[in-house]
Amino acid sequence: MRDHRKRVRASGRDPRVVAGEAAEEVVREVIAEEVRPAIRDVLTEDVLEGIAGIVAALPLAIATAIVNLESDDEQIRQRAAELIMRYSAGNKNIVPDVNAGKTGDLNVHFDLPRPMSREELGQGPDEGEVVEEKVCDSCSTAKPLAEFVGTSDRCFECFERMKNSVVGLAEKSDPPA
Numbered sequence: 001m002r003d004h005r006k007r008v009r010a011s012g013r014d015p016r017v018v019a020g021e022a023a024e025e026v027v028r029e030v031i032a033e034e035v036r037p038a039i040r041d042v043l044t045e046d047v048l049e050g051i052a053g054i055v056a057a058l059p060l061a062i063a064t065a066i067v068n069l070e071s072d073d074e075q076i077r078q079r080a081a082e083l084i085m086r087y088s089a090g091n092k093n094i095v096p097d098v099n100a101g102k103t104g105d106l107n108v109h110f111d112l113p114r115p116m117s118r119e120e121l122g123q124g125p126d127e128g129e130v131v132e133e134k135v136c137d138s139c140s141t142a143k144p145l146a147e148f149v150g151t152s153d154r155c156f157e158c159f160e161r162m163k164n165s166v167v168g169l170a171e172k173s174d175p176p177a
Contacts (some may be wrong), residue, residue, distance in 0.1 A: 138162070 057139045068080035138158035149159045 037078070065080045065084055068076050069084075071077050092151055132145045134145055134153065135142050136148070136155040136158055137153040139155065141155070143155050147155050147157075149156060152159075154162075
């Protein structure tokens with residue numbers, strides 16, 4: 001209330017006379033200023049009581065979740081595990097994200113040449129080096145992984161043979177121009 005009186009005095013008006021819309025504004029400000037501490041105290045007490053109730057219920061809630069981990073119902077087990085992980089290991093306040101703050105761009109490059117294998121460079125495998133092999137689904141021959149097209153089960157030789165036969169069929173079926 002004192003702040004309002006100072007403002008009225010500073011404006012040069014009589015502090016005892018406030019009329020019209022100014023009176024409503026003054027009343028609203030005065031009530032807000034006078035009631036604010038009381039509301040803050042009541043809300044603070046209610047919030048603290050609520051927090052105390054939640055903290056008191058935590059041991060029972062955790063015990064129930066642990067019991068639910070051993071339930072016969074798969075859905076109950078999954079939800080219990082999810083809750084425990086979310087509020088323990090999944091909680092960012094407990095286990096901080098190691099990648100937080102790291103920003104990295106993802107660069108994608110297309111049409112890069114394939115790396116040459118040791119055989120193409122004229123070098124054999126190093127002594128003691130294990131060469132993984134795969135069986136081609138077309139010729140049924142075991143060959144090193146480097147001789148296969150990407151992650152497919154077809155070797156380059158069979159792939160080229162199949163590609164050439166398809167191109168040959170396409171050329172035969174094209175009408176002459």
